[in-house]
Each structure stands twice: as C-alpha cells, then as structure tokens.
Amino acid sequence: MTRIIAGAARGVRLDVPGSGTRPTSDRVRESLFGALESMDALTGARALDLYAGSGALGLESLSRGAVSLDLVEKSRPAASVIRKNADAVAKAMGEASARVHESAVQTFLKRAERTWDLVFTDPPYDLSDDAMTGDLIALAPRLSPDAVVVIERGSRATPPDVSAAGLEIFREKTYGDTAMWWAQPVDESQSR
16 A cells, blocks of 8 residues: 655555656655655745656645645556546645646646646656656756755666766665665866
C-alpha cells in the first residue's frame, strides 16, 4: 500500500497504476523528505514530478508544504490514477494546487513557461542515459536559481550526466536497488 507519509494529507492512500511504474518505497520517501525538510526545500516550493507514475513523490511534497505541483505522465492509465490521487490529497487538505499533464516529458518541458524550485524525476529504468540527459537539458531553463532536482534510478545505473544541463550533483544515496542523486544549478558567479 502506498500512502502519504506526513503533512496535511498524512495517511491518504494512493492508488498505483497496474503496470509500467514502480512506486518509491515508504522507507526511501521518508528518508528523501526528511532531507528535503532539513534543507527547507519544501515550504512554499513550486514542485514538478516528471514520470509521475502514481504521483506519490509530488503529492508528498504538496502535503508537506509545496504551494503548487505539476505532475507529468505520458501513460493515459497512469495519468488517470494520478488525477484520482491528486483529488484525494486535495480533499484531505481542503484544497491543493496540483495539475496533471498527460504528456511526454520533453514535450511538456518545451511548452512550459513557469519555473520550479523542486523537481522529482523518476524515469523508467529502461530510459537511456542519453534520454535522461536530454530531459535534464530541457528542464534546466525552467529551474529557479536555488532549485533542487532529485533524480531516482536503479542502483546499477551510472550517475546521470547533469553537467550538460548546467547542474551539479551535491548529494547521492543508495537504498537497496534504488539510487538517488540530488542536483542543483551551477552558480555561475562562483565559477568565474
């Protein structure tokens, strides 16, 4: 069972799409969000969840203080599940600003006009390294200067090439078969 772990929607059960997704475990989400809270990266954040699956990462951020959330998922059945989950979280919170976009990641990012402070990207394990790099490059212009980008992949995956997108990894952690890299925009003023 997947659920919201903490915050205003704590305990809300989330449905999971039947196939093609692998929800981040409660243990990994608890560790991830504990770290984000200690960095004060949640309160007031504009969040983006790419390859949203069930929407668990993005909806957890909304429950814990993010002010807005965009969830991007190209699978129609998964997007339908995300809409249901977003409605359940909104009901528990009294109101919540979550938008579900049924779109491929690159297509969505090329059309996007807003910026985000917190981004979760948990692509399918079979997404190639080149495709992941392309997604990060498309994302980079849409990031606020202090944005945090959390990249989740299988623990056997190579670290993502974030430098091509003007990002730098500042933290990494492995939890069993899950690896996470935390990246942020390179501060150009520091590189001169």
